[in-house]
Structure formats: C-alpha cells, structure tokens
Amino acid sequence: MATLVSLQSRLPLIDCQYYYRNRTVDGYRKKEYKAAVKIQSWFRGCRVRAYIRYLNKMMTVIQKWWRGYLGRKHYRQMVKTAYLTMKMNFYNEMAVRIQKRWRGFKIRKYCFNYYYLKEYLRAISDTNQAIREALEEFAEMRGREKKKADLEKEEKRKQNQARKTHYLLSTKQIPGIYNSPFRDPDPMEFEIRKVRAFQMPSAAHQIQQTDYEDLSTWLACTSKRSFPRSDILPPINRKQCQGPFRDIAEVLQQRYKPLQPTLRVATSINSEKDAREELRREEWNNRVHDNVFLPFSSFSKNEKYVPMVQTSTKYNGISYAQKQFQEEEPTKWMSNKDTSSLPSGHFHCLFLIPTSWPPLLLSNFR
Amino acid sequence: MSQRQVLQVFEQYQKARTQFVQMVAELATRPQNIETLQNAGVMSLLRPLLLDVVPTIQQTAALALGRLANYNDDLAEAVVKGDILPQLVYSLAEQNRFYKKAAAFVLRAVGKHSPQLAQAIVDCGALDTLVVCLEDFDPGVKEASAWALGYIARHNGELSQAVVDAGAVPLLVLCIQEPEIALKRIAASALSDISKHSPELAQTVVDAGAIAHLAQMILNLDAKLKRQVLSALSQIAKHSVDLAEMVVEAEIFPVVLTCLKDKDEYVKKNASTLIREIAKHTPELSQLIVNAGGVAAVIDCIGSCKGNIRLPGIMMLGYVAAHSENLAMAVIISKGVPQLAICLSEESEDHIKAAAAWALGQIGRHTPEHARAVAVTNALPILLSLYMSQDSSEDLQIKSKKAIKNILQKCTYLPALEPFLYDAPPNILKHVVGQFSKVLPHDSKARRLFVTSGGLKKVQEIKAEPGSLLQEYINNINNCYPEEIVRYYSPGYSETLLQRVDSYQPLV
Numbered sequence: 001m002a003t004l005v006s007l008q009s010r011l012p013l014i015d016c017q018y019y020y021r022n023r024t025v026d027g028y029r030k031k032e033y034k035a036a037v038k039i040q041s042w043f044r045g046c047r048v049r050a051y052i053r054y055l056n057k058m059m060t061v062i063q064k065w066w067r068g069y070l071g072r073k074h075y076r077q078m079v080k081t082a083y084l085t086m087k088m089n090f091y092n093e094m095a096v097r098i099q100k101r102w103r104g105f106k107i108r109k110y111c112f113n114y115y116y117l118k119e120y121l122r123a124i125s126d127t128n129q130a131i132r133e134a135l136e137e138f139a140e141m142r143g144r145e146k147k148k149a150d151l152e153k154e155e156k157r158k159q160n161q162a163r164k165t166h167y168l169l170s171t172k173q174i175p176g177i178y179n180s181p182f183r184d185p186d187p188m189e190f191e192i193r194k195v196r197a198f199q200m201p202s203a204a205h206q207i208q209q210t211d212y213e214d215l216s217t218w219l220a221c222t223s224k225r226s227f228p229r230s231d232i233l234p235p236i237n238r239k240q241c242q243g244p245f246r247d248i249a250e251v252l253q254q255r256y257k258p259l260q261p262t263l264r265v266a267t268s269i270n271s272e273k274d275a276r277e278e279l280r281r282e283e284w285n286n287r288v289h290d291n292v293f294l295p296f297s298s299f300s301k302n303e304k305y306v307p308m309v310q311t312s313t314k315y316n317g318i319s320y321a322q323k324q325f326q327e328e329e330p331t332k333w334m335s336n337k338d339t340s341s342l343p344s345g346h347f348h349c350l351f352l353i354p355t356s357w358p359p360l361l362l363s364n365f366r
Numbered sequence: 367m368s369q370r371q372v373l374q375v376f377e378q379y380q381k382a383r384t385q386f387v388q389m390v391a392e393l394a395t396r397p398q399n400i401e402t403l404q405n406a407g408v409m410s411l412l413r414p415l416l417l418d419v420v421p422t423i424q425q426t427a428a429l430a431l432g433r434l435a436n437y438n439d440d441l442a443e444a445v446v447k448g449d450i451l452p453q454l455v456y457s458l459a460e461q462n463r464f465y466k467k468a469a470a471f472v473l474r475a476v477g478k479h480s481p482q483l484a485q486a487i488v489d490c491g492a493l494d495t496l497v498v499c500l501e502d503f504d505p506g507v508k509e510a511s512a513w514a515l516g517y518i519a520r521h522n523g524e525l526s527q528a529v530v531d532a533g534a535v536p537l538l539v540l541c542i543q544e545p546e547i548a549l550k551r552i553a554a555s556a557l558s559d560i561s562k563h564s565p566e567l568a569q570t571v572v573d574a575g576a577i578a579h580l581a582q583m584i585l586n587l588d589a590k591l592k593r594q595v596l597s598a599l600s601q602i603a604k605h606s607v608d609l610a611e612m613v614v615e616a617e618i619f620p621v622v623l624t625c626l627k628d629k630d631e632y633v634k635k636n637a638s639t640l641i642r643e644i645a646k647h648t649p650e651l652s653q654l655i656v657n658a659g660g661v662a663a664v665i666d667c668i669g670s671c672k673g674n675i676r677l678p679g680i681m682m683l684g685y686v687a688a689h690s691e692n693l694a695m696a697v698i699i700s701k702g703v704p705q706l707a708i709c710l711s712e713e714s715e716d717h718i719k720a721a722a723a724w725a726l727g728q729i730g731r732h733t734p735e736h737a738r739a740v741a742v743t744n745a746l747p748i749l750l751s752l753y754m755s756q757d758s759s760e761d762l763q764i765k766s767k768k769a770i771k772n773i774l775q776k777c778t779y780l781p782a783l784e785p786f787l788y789d790a791p792p793n794i795l796k797h798v799v800g801q802f803s804k805v806l807p808h809d810s811k812a813r814r815l816f817v818t819s820g821g822l823k824k825v826q827e828i829k830a831e832p833g834s835l836l837q838e839y840i841n842n843i844n845n846c847y848p849e850e851i852v853r854y855y856s857p858g859y860s861e862t863l864l865q866r867v868d869s870y871q872p873l874v
Contacts, residue, residue, distance in 0.1 A: 082405060117692065124656060124696050131659030133625060139627040146629075 162191040163198035378518065380420060387426040392783060394433035409444050416453060421465065427467035428454070432475045435820060446476060446483060451490045458495045463504040463522060470499060470510035471616070474517050481521040488518065493532040500537040505546045506549025512541055512549070516556030521548045523563035530560060530567060535574045542579045552581065552590045552602035565605035572612055574600060575830035581616035591628035596625060596636035604643040610651060620657065623663040634667050635675045642682035649689035661686065668705055677718050680709060684725030684733060691732035707745040710752075720762040722751055734778045734815035743809065746773065751834045754844055770794060778805050780812055787824045796836050799825065803842035812844055822847065823855045 011049075018098035110116065169192050170176030284290075376505040390408060404529040420435075431450065435442040445451070451473075458469045475494055477484040487493075492514075495660050498512035500774070511625035515534050519526040534556075542551035557576055561568040576598075578670060583595045599618070603610040619641075625637040641660055645652045655661070661683070668679040682704050697703075703726070710722040730740035740746070751764040751784060774797045786798040802821070806813050816822055825843055830836035844852045 063609075117695075120692070121699050123697060124659075124661075125699050127657070127659040128662030129630050131620065132662050133664060135623060135627045135666070138624050142627075 158188075158191060160193055160198075162188065165193045165196040166192060167197070168192060375797065376705075380423075380755040383415065383418065383423055384420070384426075387412070387423050387430060391426050391430035391433065394430050394437075398435060400437045403434065404441060404444075409441070409448055410858040413448055415453065415459075416450065421462065422823065424461070425464045425466070426470045428465065428472055432471035434467060434475075434599060436471060436475035436478075442476045442479050442483055445472070446486045448595070451476070451487060451492065455490055455492045455495050458492070458499065463502065463507050465474045466504075466507045470496065470507065474510065474514035476519075477514060478517040481525065484518045484521050484525050488528050493518075493528060493534075497532045497534050497537060500534065500541065505549050506542060507760070508541055508544070509546075509552050511840065512538060512552045512556050516552065516559045519556065520559040523567070526560045526563050527703065530570050530741055535560065535576075539574045539576050539579060542576070542583070547586075547588050547591055550586075551588075551594050554580065554591065554594035554598050556582070558594060558601050561598065562601040562604075565609065567604045568605050568609055568688065572609065574800065577602065577612060577616045581613075581618050581621075582719045584618060584621050584625060589628065589633055592625060592628065593630070594631045594638050594639050594737055596633065600636065600640035600643045601748055603640065606648045607651075610644045610647050613640075614651065615656065619658040619660065621659060623658070626663045626667040630673060631675050634671060635678060637669055638664055638679040638682060642678045642685060645682050646685040649693065652686045652689050652693055652721075652852070656686065656696045658704050659714065661697055663866040665700055665702050665705050673713070673715070677711060677721055678714075680706065680718065680721045680725050681838060684721065684728045687725065688728040691736065694729050694732050694736055697729055698736065703725075703739055703745070704743050706741040710745060710748050712764055712794055716762045719752060720759070720765040723752065723769045727765070727772045728854050730769070731772035734776050737773050737777035738779040740773055741777055741779045744782070745874045746770065746777075747785055750786065751795070753794075754789075767794075771797060774798060775799060777801060780805060780815070784819060787821055799828070799836060799843070803839040804848045806843055817847070817855075826852070 146294055168176050168178065169181040170189065174187065178192070178194075180186075325356035376384075390412065393403060412427050415423055416431070418424050418427065430468055431445060435445045441557075451573070454472055455470045458466055458473075461469075473487055473496065477487050496511045496515055499507050500515075502508055502511075516832055519529040538553045538556055538560075541701065542550055542557070544550065544553075557571055557580075580595050580599055584592060586592060586595075599613055603613040606712050622640060628634055641655060641664060645655050645660075650851075664679045666678050668683075673788065683697055687697045706722050706726050706729075710719055710726070713719050713722070714754060726740055726745055727871055730737045749766045749770050751761055753770060758766070771794070774786075774791040774794070778801065780802070783798055783801055786794065790798060802816070802825075822843070823842055825840060828836070828840060830840060
C-alpha cells in the first residue's frame with residue numbers, strides 16, 4: 001500500500017512529466033526529423049553519385065574504344081588514298097616522260113623534218129607534172145574525138161545530100177551537073193554514083209498494096225499469108241480450085257498454131273536449182289546471224305582427257321624434255337607466305353628490283 | 367436552119383479559137399510583140415480558153431500564157447492575180463501529158479521572177495501536184511515539173527524547205543538516173559538550187575543518195591550536164607566539213623581535174639568552184655587536193671581562161687596557201703605565183719584583182735622563202751600601184767595593203783624592197799625600213815649594194831619623228847655604216863661643206 005501511495009503521489013508528477021517529456025521531445029522532434037532527412041538525403045545523394053560516377057566511367061571506356069576504332073578506320077582510309085595518289089602521280093610522271101619523248105620524236109621526224117619536206121615537195125612537183133601531161137593527153141584525145149565526130153557528121157550529111165539529089169546522076173547521053181565535059185568530074189558525081197537512091201517510105205507500101213489486089217483475083221483464099229512465101233509467081237490462067245474447102249480461118253489456125261509446150265518442157269533445166277537458190281537466199285536475208293544452231297548435248301564438253309600412250313606407260317621411262325628442262329626444286333624459291341595483302345605485282349616489282357634478289361627469281365616472276 | 371448549118375457555126379467558132387490561140391502563142395515568142403499583146407488585154411482573153419472543151423486549145427493557151435509570163439514579172443503577177451493558178455494546178459493533176467507540160471511551163475515561168483510569186487505558187491498547192499508529175503512516165507513532163515521545182519527552190523531557204531517537204535528530193539534523185547540527158551540536166555540543176563541555201567537542206571539531198579549519182583555523171587560528155595552536176599556538188603560541199611568530206615569520199619578526184627580541161631568555159635568555172643569549196647574547209651582536205659595534183663591543174667586552168675572564169679581558181683590557190691606553210695610551198699613549186707602575178711596585171715575587173723592580191727598575200731606571209739618567191743615575180747610594185755591608185759575600189763585597196771604588209775614583214779629579198787623606198791607611203795615605208803634594218807647588220811654584200819644603189823641616200827632623206835619606230839629603224843641602219851658615209855649622204859651635206867669652204871682661212 002505504500003507503493004500505491006507513493007505511486008499515487010507521483011501521479012500528478014507523472015502527468016506533468018508526461019506532458020513535459022512530450023513537450024520537450026516535440027521540441028526535438030522537428031530537429032531530429034530534419035537531421036534524419038538531411039542524413040538520408042545526403043546518403044541517397046552519395047549513392048546516386050556513386051552510381052553516376054560508375055556510369056561515367058563505363059561511358060568513357062565505351063567512347064574511348066569507339067573513337068579509337070573510328071580513328072583507326074580513318075587512318076586506314078587516309079593511307080589508302082595517299083597510296084593511290086602516290087601511284088597516280090607516279091604513273092602521270094611516267095606518262096609525261098613517254099609523251100615528251102614521243103612528241104619530240106614525232107615533230108622532229110614528221111613535222112619539221114627538212115629532208116622529208118624536200119622529198120614531199122619533189123613528189124608534189126612530179127605528180128603535178130604527171131597530171132599536167134595526163135590532162136594534156138586527155139584534152140588532145142577529146143579534141144581528136146570531136147574532130148572525128150565532126151568529120152563523120154560532115155560525111156553523113158554529104159551522103160544524105162547525094163542520096164536526095166540522086167536524079168542528078170549523069171547518064172550516057174546527058175552528062176549531069178557535076179560531070180561537066182570541060183573539066184574533071186566533081187567529087188559529088190562520084191558520091192552520087194556510090195549511093196543508092198533515097199526512097200520515100202510510102203512508095204514501098206504502095207507496091208505491097210497492088211500486089212495484094214492482084215492476088216485476090218486469082219484465088220479464093222484472100223489472105224496474103226496463104227500464099228507460099230517465095231518469089232516464084234503463080235502460073236497464069238490457072239483453073240479455079242474445086243471442092244468444098246475448109247473454113248480458111250480454121251486452116252490458118254491449124255497451120256499457124258503457136259507452140260504450146262507442156263509445163264515439163266517449158267520449165268528450164270535449172271529451175272529446181274534456181275528455186276532452191278532463191279529459197280536459200282530468202283532465208284539468208286531473213287536470218288539475223290549465220291551461226292548454226294548447235295545441239296544441246298554436252299557430248300563434247302565432258303570428254304575426259306586420254307593421255308598419250310607414250311606418257312601414260314610406266315615401262316619406257318619419261319621421254320626427252322620432260323625431265324631436263326624442269327626446275328629441280330620448285331619449292332626452293334617459293335615461300336609459303338601469304339602475299340595477297342601486298343599491293344599489285346608490278347609496282348612492288350619496280351620498287352624492289354634494285355635490292356639484290358637472285359637473278360633466277362626474276363625469270364620466274366610472271 | 368438545118369442541123370448541119372448549126373454545127374457549122376460551132377465549127378467556125380472552134381476554128382477561130384484555135385487560130386487565135388496559136389497566133390498568140392507564136393507572137394509571144396518575140397519580145398517586141400508582148401507589150402502590144404499586154405495592152406490588148408490578152409490575159410483576160412486567154413483565161414477562159416484554158417477551160418476550153420477542146421484539149422488542143424487548152425494546151426496552146428497554156429503554152430501562150432507560159433511564154434507571156436516568162437517575159438517579165440508584171441505579166442507573171444497578172445497571171446497570179448487573175449486566179450489562173452488554181453485552175454492550172456487542178457488540171458495538172460487530171461489532164462494528158464501535153465497539158466501537163468504546158469501547165470508546168472506556166473508555173474515555172476511565173477515562179478522564176480521573184481520570191482513572192484513563187485510563194486504564191488506554193489500557197490495554191492502546186493507543189494504536191496508537181497511532185498506527182500515527177501513520177502509520170504513521160505520524160506517531158508518530168509523535165510517540166512523538175513524545172514518548175516528548181517526555179518521555185520532557187521529564191522530562198524523557206525521555199526526550198528517547202529519543196530523538200532513536198533517530197534521532191536528522192537524523186538529528183540531518181541530523175542537523175544534516167545537516160546534522157548535533158549532530164550538529167552534539169553534534175554541536177556534543181557538539186558543544186560535546193561542544196562545551196564543551208565546545211566540542213568544539203569544534208570537532206572545527201573541523205574537521198576544524190577552524191578553517188580552526181581559523181582558518176584561527171585564523166586558524161588555533155589557539157590551542160592557537167593556544168594549542173596559540178597554546180598550541185600559544189601553547193602553541197604560548201605556548207606560544212608562533213609559534207610565536203612562526203613563529196614570527196616565519192617572519189618571525184620582525179621576525175622574532176624579532167625573537167626578543168628574541158629572546152630566549155632562554165633564547166634571549168636564550176637569545176638574550180640567545186641575544188642575551192644572543198645579546199646577551204648580544213649588543211650587535210652587541201653592536202654588531199656594537193657597530193658592529187660589538183661593545184662597544177664587549177665593553175666593551168668587559170669592560165670587558159672580570162673575574166674570571171676578565173677576567179678574561183680584564184681581563190682582556191684589563196685585558200686590552199688592560207689592553211690599552212692607547207693601547202694603554200696606546194697603552191698609555189700607548182701608555179702602558181704607567176705600565174706597569179708599575170709592575173710594581177712592583166713585583169714581589168716577589180717574584184718578579180720582583189721582576189722589575186724589576197725592570194726599572193728596568203729602565199730607570201732609564212733616565211734622569208736615564201737616572201738622571196740612572191741617578190742622575185744615583181745608582183746610587189748604592182749600591188750603597191752594598186753594600193754596607191756585612186757580608181758581602185760576600196761576592197762581592192764584594203765586587200766592589196768594587207769597583202770603588201772604581210773609579205774613585207776617576212777621579205778628579206780632586198781632588190782625587191784628597194785623600189786619601195788622611193789614611192790611608198792609612210793605606213794608601208796615603216797615596214798620596208800624595218801626589214802632593211804633587220805637584214806643589213808648581218809650581210810656585208812647587201813650593205814655595199816645598199817650604198818651603191820642609192821638606198822642609203824634615200825633613207826637619210828626620210829623624215830621621221832624622233833622616238834618613233836621609224837626613227838629607231840633608221841638609227842639601226844645608220845649604225846651599220848661608218849659615220850663619214852652617213853654624213854656624206856645626209857641631205858644638205860654639200861651646203862655644210864661649202865659653208866666650211868666659206869669660213870676657211872687659207873694657210874698662207
């Protein structure tokens with residue numbers, strides 16, 4: 001019971017203490033709260049910073065490697081272009097040397113070659129001379145031809161005149177104009193004597209006409225052609241032919257029927273050959289090219305190589321020249337280094353020849 | 367009236383018409399009647415006769431119209447104004463060959479006077495019908511239509527283009543291959559007229575394959591045909607290098623050189639024109655001609671003719687020599703320079719003399735050798751006199767001055783230069799003295815000759831402004847001689863000597 005009283009006496013104190021403690025703790029609460037927040041935020045900050053630091057380090061590593069890679073790539077490209085430029089400059093320089101020599105040679109030999117020029121001019125004057133002579137000859141020939149043509153024309157004209165004035169020919173009784181008795185006969189006289197008379201074309205027809213009329217009174221058949229084509233005249237006072245006669249048109253048709261050969265006779269001997277030729281030509285015209293269409297079979301492609309008897313035998317021993325001229329040790333001079341990454345053979349060769357290599361190797365280089 | 371009498375009236379009328387039209391056609395052949403006919407109003411009378419029932423009257427009326435229009439361009443214009451052309455064109459397509467010939471003759475006669483009349487013919491659609499006539503069987507019809515087309519195409523490029531667009535060129539090339547000589551002549555002249563205006567037209571003619579046929583016909587004997595063929599080839603070749611090369615590829619050399627020896631003057635002229643047109647384009651073509659001996663042939667041709675016929679040959683030599691000095695040397699050794707000097711002195715016309723002067727200038731301007739070759743023929747004094755004379759045309763003066771300058775700048779042949787000291791004008795004198803000043807320092811014989819011939823004296827008398835180029839040359843010359851000689855020849859030396867006599871105190 002004492003404790004109870006002591007305790008109860010402490011009761012209002014507890015109240016006060018309780019309130020007092022809470023009050024004081026409250027005072028500290030904000031402070032402690034702020035302190036805790038500060039500590040936590042600092043700590044979180046540290047953590048994040050550490051993380052970021054870590055990330056930065058990783059980034060640096062990646063970027064370092066990446067930049068290194070790019071730089072190396074760029075460097076390789078630069079080396080390549082520099083190499084190419086060097087090669088091109090070299091080629092250009094060599095080309096300049098060649099062109100320099102060639103141009104000098106050309107000019108000296110062809111353009112400004114004095115003796116060549118002299119020769120050329122002499123040849124020109126010779127050609128000129130030849131042309132002049134040829135042209136002279138040609139002109140002369142033309143002149144002669146013209147003169148001849150003129151003379152012939154004159155001749156013809158005279159002859160024509162003589163033919164037209166044929167009636168002026170002198171007879172035995174009466175001397176013609178050109179044959180005067182007091183002097184030599186004119187050349188026209190001889191001319192007239194030589195030629196035959198000039199006949200007007202209608203005169204010939206008229207003679208034909210009268211012939212026809214005479215014949216028609218003698219015979220029943222009136223066509224001129226029914227008469228035999230000879231110069232013998234028919235006998236006079238011939239009796240009229242007796243008897244029924246066939247129609248003259250039929251007779252003539254039969255007598256003068258034109259040849260109607262069969263198709264076999266009418267075709268020429270070479271017609272078949274000609275037709276074939278024609279066909280071939282036609283086909284040749286229409287073809288795009290003349291290459292004969294080869295068969296598909298690969299019969300000739302996969303032929304296996306059959307060596308000669310001499311080489312494939314094992315009894316004779318190899319014949320002459322198979323052993324003597326071969327390199328004894330071909331592997332001695334060839335290394336097994338991989339040379340594919342080096343630049344091209346020529347250039348390499350030109351730069352490396354000055355160094356002393358065994359001369360035999362040069363002959364092996366292709 | 368009976369039927370017979372009625373018909374007789376018609377017969378009389380027909381006879382009268384026939385007689386009228388035949389008389390008019392005959393009268394129209396003489397120029398003195400044409401004025402009277404025109405005043406009598408023959409055009410309006412002939413026009414309805416073209417539509418006459420009787421074909422003979424139509425043909426004769428067309429023939430009469432053609433002769434009238436042929437005479438002068440007023441009548442041709444009257445034909446155009448009278449609306450006769452559409453009727454002619456229509457009947458050209460329908461009628462028989464005599465009418466076609468007469469109608470084509472009328473079209474030709476109208477078209478030849480001026481481009482406007484030719485344009486009028488083109489406008490009424492005559493070209494198509496004329497081209498159809500070119501395909502006719504009768505060679506006379508072909509000849510008449512080809513002639514008409516040629517005269518139309520002659521005037522200018524547009525009309526030629528119209529003729530080409532109507533499809534005439536392949537038919538003309540076919541006409542050239544026909545056997546009749548007259549048809550060949552006319553077709554060749556038509557092709558020549560078409561191709562002369564522009565390179566495209568010439569190319570069209572070449573594409574139709576004309577060159578091969580024309581080249582074959584050079585060998586023909588007929589002179590007029592050769593004239594036309596050579597003219598056609600030269601019109602084709604003149605436009606460009608490619609066309610000229612095509613003409614050369616047809617292997618006309620050396621056959622063309624035989625034409626230079628022909629009796630006919632115009633054949634020679636056209637042949638040298640053709641060679642000139644080929645030579646003027648490039649040095650290679652000129653080289654070809656020189657190698658074929660063309661230069662010698664042309665020089666002979668120049669020597670054998672006179673007047674305008676020579677002109678293309680002279681120009682050809684100038685063109686060849688202008689390309690390079692080797693070609694100029696080739697011209698010199700073919701003895702061209704004496705011939706040109708003869709032309710220069712003989713000819714009376716100024717343009718021929720100008721051409722000869724130009725050619726000489728081209729030959730002599732390359733090297734001292736060339737200039738010497740020109741100078742020995744004594745051409746330089748002639749050139750100088752042409753330059754100085756007042757009645758030479760301006761063109762001649764300019765060309766001779768250029769020629770003299772070109773030759774003088776390279777001439778080292780002193781005997782030819784000396785006459786120039788005496789009568790040359792100052793601007794030429796400068797070059798002469800310059801040449802002397804170049805040659806004299808090196809040649810002692812020449813110096814002696816210069817003194818003895820009086821050249822030095824003349825040089826002293828030349829007045830030049832101090833500091834000018836002329837003064838410099840004179841100083842150079844004076845430096846070649848010792849001072850006493852220079853002083854001896856200077857003007858007024860005798861006076862100075864006499865003055866010294868005057869002022870001399872005798873030593874007594």
